[in-house]
Amino acid sequence: MQTRAAVIYAPREPIRIEELELDEPRAGEVLVKMRAVGLCHSDYHVVAGNRPVGMMPMALGHEGAGIVERVGEGVTRIKPGDHVVLMFIPSCGVCQWCRAGQSYAWAQQINLAKGPQRDGTYRLRNRAGQNVGQFCMLGAFSEYVVAHQDSICVIEKNVSLDVACLVGCGVAGGFGAAVHRAKVTPGSSVLVIGLGGVGMNIVQGARASSAATIIAADRFDQKLAWAKQFGATHTINVEREDVVAKTLEITNGAGVNFAFEAISTPQTIAQAFAATAKLGTIVVVGLTPQAETQIPISPLQLVLMQKTLTGTLYGASNPQIEIPRLLNLYKLGLLKLDELVTQTYALDEINLGYADMLAGKNIRGVITFDA
Numbered sequence: 001m002q003t004r005a006a007v008i009y010a011p012r013e014p015i016r017i018e019e020l021e022l023d024e025p026r027a028g029e030v031l032v033k034m035r036a037v038g039l040c041h042s043d044y045h046v047v048a049g050n051r052p053v054g055m056m057p058m059a060l061g062h063e064g065a066g067i068v069e070r071v072g073e074g075v076t077r078i079k080p081g082d083h084v085v086l087m088f089i090p091s092c093g094v095c096q097w098c099r100a101g102q103s104y105a106w107a108q109q110i111n112l113a114k115g116p117q118r119d120g121t122y123r124l125r126n127r128a129g130q131n132v133g134q135f136c137m138l139g140a141f142s143e144y145v146v147a148h149q150d151s152i153c154v155i156e157k158n159v160s161l162d163v164a165c166l167v168g169c170g171v172a173g174g175f176g177a178a179v180h181r182a183k184v185t186p187g188s189s190v191l192v193i194g195l196g197g198v199g200m201n202i203v204q205g206a207r208a209s210s211a212a213t214i215i216a217a218d219r220f221d222q223k224l225a226w227a228k229q230f231g232a233t234h235t236i237n238v239e240r241e242d243v244v245a246k247t248l249e250i251t252n253g254a255g256v257n258f259a260f261e262a263i264s265t266p267q268t269i270a271q272a273f274a275a276t277a278k279l280g281t282i283v284v285v286g287l288t289p290q291a292e293t294q295i296p297i298s299p300l301q302l303v304l305m306q307k308t309l310t311g312t313l314y315g316a317s318n319p320q321i322e323i324p325r326l327l328n329l330y331k332l333g334l335l336k337l338d339e340l341v342t343q344t345y346a347l348d349e350i351n352l353g354y355a356d357m358l359a360g361k362n363i364r365g366v367i368t369f370d371a
């Protein structure tokens with residue numbers, strides 16, 4: 001069958017929208033008609049050349065939701081008509097990490113940016129007959145996606161797919177960074193640097209954890225105003241104020257108990273480190289360009305202040321469990337999703353969507369497909 005999809009042919013080139021040939025789902029695989037896909041920064045890292053991938057051309061997109069059209073042989077827990085959210089790390093269920101309830105640490109993580117499915121074969125081809133890879137083994141910016149059932153989470157039908165897609169990456173990643181990785185405690189103080197589709201959900205996770213002080217930092221005033229709606233108690237515009245000095249001022253010189261870095265640069269990681277109190281935890285959430293190899297922090301302070309510096313993927317959550325759980329919080333009014341979607345785009349507008357992201361115009365832009 002045919003599908004229109006967003007494909008990158010070389011770093012620093014515009015994303016192309018192309019008609020591709022898509023194979024039928026094989027054994028253990030699922031064909032999904034996509035409904036909505038978030039413009040996550042991780043796809044853009046590939047476009048910018050900051051995130052090397054195993055091959056080009058590569059179909060981008062990983063924060064998606066849709067409706068199952070057909071299933072391949074041997075698929076028993078997913079059926080046509082099911083509403084689903086795609087998972088950018090599969091839950092294989094059998095590797096040592098999945099068996100320990102830590103599928104965010106999937107044993108074959110190295111395969112995520114390679115291009116082919118796990119068995120080394122491809123599902124997409126372009127007009128020239130070239131194989132086209134699937135970023136995160138998904139390639140979700142596409143009318144139709146064939147993915148392994150391990151990458152599919154079935155959800156209830158009473159949630160709009162237009163917002164459910166966000167739970168597949170940014171919401172799970174941000175909320176979980178606060179709740180599962182840092183384990184933010186009631187009454188504590190929190191700093192979040194970077195208020196995109198992940199950072200805003202760290203703010204939500206901190207609020208859900210009853211943090212008393214939630215400091216949100218970004219260079220766009222609009223994002224700071226939005227952060228207040230998501231639970232921030234203080235904001236810092238980093239263009240006008242020093243984030244470390246201001247954070248120390250807000251916390252009476254102590255620093256915060258938990259600092260999150262969602263930009264990601266070595267410099268902002270160092271700021272998060274410096275703004276953290278004794279015994280504090282620093283969580284790095286964003287993907288720093290692969291060329292960066294050092295963080296300018298004081299090893300002496302790491303010891304004397306007894307800090308913990310850690311990283312997290314997928315919010316240290318098991319997405320098969322976490323995605324339905326987050327959607328329940330949304331239905332209870334305890335998690336904001338609608339407000340995260342600040343603009344929707346057609347597939348053909350994907351380069352505009354990413355330009356808007358870079359210009360700080362969106363919390364999350366979302367590509368929507370006609371129902």
Ligand SMILES: [Zn+2]
Binds near residue numbers: 040041043063169
């Ligand atoms: Zn993402």
Ligand SMILES: [Zn+2]
Binds near residue numbers: 092098099
């Ligand atoms: Zn596994």
